[in-house]
Structures are given as C-alpha cells and as structure tokens.
Amino acid sequence: MLKGATQVDYIVSAGIFIVVFGMTVATVTDYYAGVSESTKITTLRSYALDLLDSLEKAPVPPVWTGTPDVLGIGGKAYRFAILVNNTANNYMNDGVTAQSLASEIVSFRYAEMGSDVDVNSTVIYNETGATVPYSVSGDNVSFTTALDAGQAKWFTVYYDRSSNFTSRSTSVSGANNLTQSVFGVEEIQVVKYREMQKLNGAAYATVTVATGMKDFYLEVFNTVTNATYFTFGNTAPARGNVVSVEKPIIYQNATADIITGKLKVRVW
Amino acid sequence: MRGFIYTLEVLIAISLIAVSSSLLFSRVPEKPDFVPALLKERAFEVLDNLYNSGVLGLYAANNSEPSLEQSLLSLLPPNYLFETEICAESCDTLNVPGNRSVVSADYYIGSYRGSYVGKRVKIWAWTE
Numbered sequence: 496m497l498k499g500a501t502q503v504d505y506i507v508s509a510g511i512f513i514v515v516f517g518m519t520v521a522t523v524t525d526y527y528a529g530v531s532e533s534t535k536i537t538t539l540r541s542y543a544l545d546l547l548d549s550l551e552k553a554p555v556p557p558v559w560t561g562t563p564d565v566l567g568i569g570g571k572a573y574r575f576a577i578l579v580n581n582t583a584n585n586y587m588n589d590g591v592t593a594q595s596l597a598s599e600i601v602s603f604r605y606a607e608m609g610s611d612v613d614v615n616s617t618v619i620y621n622e623t624g625a626t627v628p629y630s631v632s633g634d635n636v637s638f639t640t641a642l643d644a645g646q647a648k649w650f651t652v653y654y655d656r657s658s659n660f661t662s663r664s665t666s667v668s669g670a671n672n673l674t675q676s677v678f679g680v681e682e683i684q685v686v687k688y689r690e691m692q693k694l695n696g697a698a699y700a701t702v703t704v705a706t707g708m709k710d711f712y713l714e715v716f717n718t719v720t721n722a723t724y725f726t727f728g729n730t731a732p733a734r735g736n737v738v739s740v741e742k743p744i745i746y747q748n749a750t751a752d753i754i755t756g757k758l759k760v761r762v763w
Numbered sequence: 764m765r766g767f768i769y770t771l772e773v774l775i776a777i778s779l780i781a782v783s784s785s786l787l788f789s790r791v792p793e794k795p796d797f798v799p800a801l802l803k804e805r806a807f808e809v810l811d812n813l814y815n816s817g818v819l820g821l822y823a824a825n826n827s828e829p830s831l832e833q834s835l836l837s838l839l840p841p842n843y844l845f846e847t848e849i850c851a852e853s854c855d856t857l858n859v860p861g862n863r864s865v866v867s868a869d870y871y872i873g874s875y876r877g878s879y880v881g882k883r884v885k886i887w888a889w890t891e
Contacts, residue, residue, distance in 0.1 A: 508773035515777045519784045526788045533794050576876045678877040683815040743812035743838050
C-alpha cells in the first residue's frame with residue numbers, strides 16, 4: 496500500500512515537472528523568436544531605406560554596361576526662371592510706349608549662362624504649368640508669348656546635362672521687342688528617364704548579384720494621373736516579411752517633362 | 764513519507780525553475796521604435812520635394828502657409844499630422860501639441876527668382 500502511494504507521488508511529480516519544463520521551453524523559444532523576427536524586419540527596413548536613398552542618386556559608376564555596382568536612377572537637373580515684362584523700360588527701342596504684343600520672341604543662349612547642357616533636355620513651363628513650344632538653333636533657345644501692355648510673365652526652364660531625349664524643337668515666329676530677365680540656375684534632384692531606361696534593359700538577377708541586393712521591387716508612380724510609370728524587380732511574395740517604403744520625387748518622362756511622383760521600394 | 768519528500772523536492776526544483784525563468788524572460792524585448800526617425804526623414808523629404816517642384820520658394824516668398832499645408836496634405840500619409848510655419852529666426856509653436864512626441868524639420872530658402880527671401884520653412888510632425 497505504502498509502495499503504491501510512493502509510485503503515485505513520482506508520477507504526479509514527473510507530470511508537474513514536464514508541464515512546467517514545457518512552459519519554460521515555450522517561453523524561452525518565444526522570447527528568442529521575437530528578437531529574431533524584429534532583427535529581420537529591422538534589417539529589411541534598413542535595406543529598403545538604403546535602396547530608396549540610393550535610387551534617387553546617380554548610379555555608380557555613372558556609365559555602366561550590364562549592371563551598375565550601386566543602383567541609382569536619379570541625378571541632377573537644373574532650372575532657371577525668365578521674366579518677360581511688357582513695360583516701356585523693357586523695350587529694346589527707346590521712347591516706345593508699351594503695347595500689346597501678340598507674339599513676342601523670348602530667347603536665351605546656354606553658352607552665355609556658362610552651362611554645359613544637353614539642349615534636347617530643355618523643357619519650358621509657363622506660370623500655369625503648361626509646356627511652351629520652343630525652337631533650338633545651336634545652343635540658342637527661342638519661344639514666343641503674347642503679352643498685354645504692362646503685363647509680366649514668368650517662365651521656368653528645366654534642363655539636364657546628359658540625356659537621351661530627342662529634339663523637341665519646333666519653328667516659332669514673332670518679333671523681338673523686349674529684353675527679358677534670366678535668373679540664376681538652381682540645381683535639383685530628379686529621377687532621370689535615361690537611367691530608368693537603362694535599368695529597364697538590365698537583367699534583374701544580374702543586378703541583384705552585382706549590387707549585393709536582396710530581392711526587391713521598385714516603382715515610379717505618377718501622383719498626378721495616379722498611374723505607375725516605371726517598375727523594375729521581382730514580384731513580392733504573398734507570405735513572409737516584406738518591407739515597403741516610399742518617398743515623394745520628381746521625375747523626367749520620355750519627353751523630358753518634369754512630373755511629380757513617388758518612388759516606392761519593396762524589399763524581402 | 765519518502766515519496767512525500769521526493770514530491771517536495773520536485774516542487775522546490777520546479778518553483779526555482781519557474782521563478783528563474785519568469786525573472787529572466789518576463790521582460791519582452793522592446794521592438795525598436797522607427798516612427799520618430801521615419802517621421803523626421805519624411806518631413807524633410809516632403810519639403811525637399813516641394814523645393815524641387817519649384818513651389819516651396821514661392822510659398823516662402825509669399826508667406827503662404829495655407830498653400831504649403833495644402834501641398835503637404837497630398838504628400839504626407841493621412842496618419843501623419845503636422846503644423847508648419849514660415850518664419851525667420853524664431854518660429855511660433857502655436858498649434859503644436861505639448862503632449863505628443865513631435866519631430867521637426869527645417870528648410871531654408873535664401874532667394875526666389877532673384878529676390879532675397881531669407882526664410883525658414885519649419886514643419887512639426889507627429890502621428891495620430
């Protein structure tokens with residue numbers, strides 16, 4: 496009788512031990528699994544932010560074949576403002592009263608501004624954001640505008656130093672009556688059409704190996720039309736950790752227009 | 764009697780294991796909080812984007828805070844709340860909550876279309 500009772504004690508003890516031991520193992524496993532998961536997500540986030548940052552800059556090396564060492568689809572573009580003011584003191588001829596001008600020719604020369612320019616990348620916007628047709632002759636760019644007497648109009652010219660745009664030159668006709676003010680050049684960061692095209696021609700597998708990147712997907716999104724403009728990379732898996740980050744950008748489209756958009760990156 | 768002592772020993776051992784493990788692993792490791800860093804980066808990025816788009820200089824030159832805030836609304840995620848100020852040396856912190864974790868970013872505009880502006884565009888941002 497006493498011996499049987501002792502066996503029951505052992506069984507109860509062993510049962511309690513197994514339960515508590517199991518709970519302890521589960522707690523420890525959860526603890527370390529949580530740390531491991533956080534670390535993985537942190538690493539992915541770091542990759543995604545690095546890639547996002549790198550993409551807006553120029554690739555390394557800037558001229559590459561096959562695949563770059565560091566991914567980049569961005570670079571510098573430049574802009575400056577032009578003011579055309581239809582007041583008497585801006586007329587090239589003295590003693591003239593300001594009058595309505597139906598087709599005033601406005602022109603500028605890149606060489607006079609000391610800029611090294613790819614003229615085909617020129618795009619001109621008026622105050623409402625509409626593009627203005629222009630004519631190119633050498634490095635001389637001309638466009639026309641209508642001005643009422645006393646009216647002033649601002650134009651913004653964007654250009655790039657290296658691009659693969661075809662010429663948008665068109666004939667313009669009018670008379671040059673006024674002098675215009677050309678303001679200093681500003682440098683801006685854009686995602687470039689040429690770099691997007693170049694990356695599009697590269698093989699994704701080669702790019703990931705050469706750059707040491709994880710699996711990724713990138714997208715240039717037009718926020719004006721809410722449409723995807725450019726994508727590169729792999730499709731994100733339906734399961735698992737995928738980190739997605741984005742930033743607002745401006746990019747050049749196929750006709751050198753400057754577009755407001757977003758750069759989205761997914762990494763897994 | 765002997766069995767009782769064994770049971771007692773096991774219970775003591777179990778208690779020691781349970782107390783030790785609960786002391787060691789009771790504190791769940793804190794996950795890194797990326798929100799303030801991301802918020803600050805995003806706040807600066809949107810100002811930089813507005814500058815690259817050519818409108819930030821115009822807003823600063825015209826002291827046009829409503830236009831600036833309207834542009835920011837379309838660029839920032841809906842759960843990001845913000846307050847902006849176009850100022851020079853000292854900026855008014857009115858409307859910036861005192862009971863939240865708030866980050867700020869500054870963007871300086873020197874000139875716009877050939878005219879001196881000398882303004883600081885400041886954004887305070889926080890999440891809901």
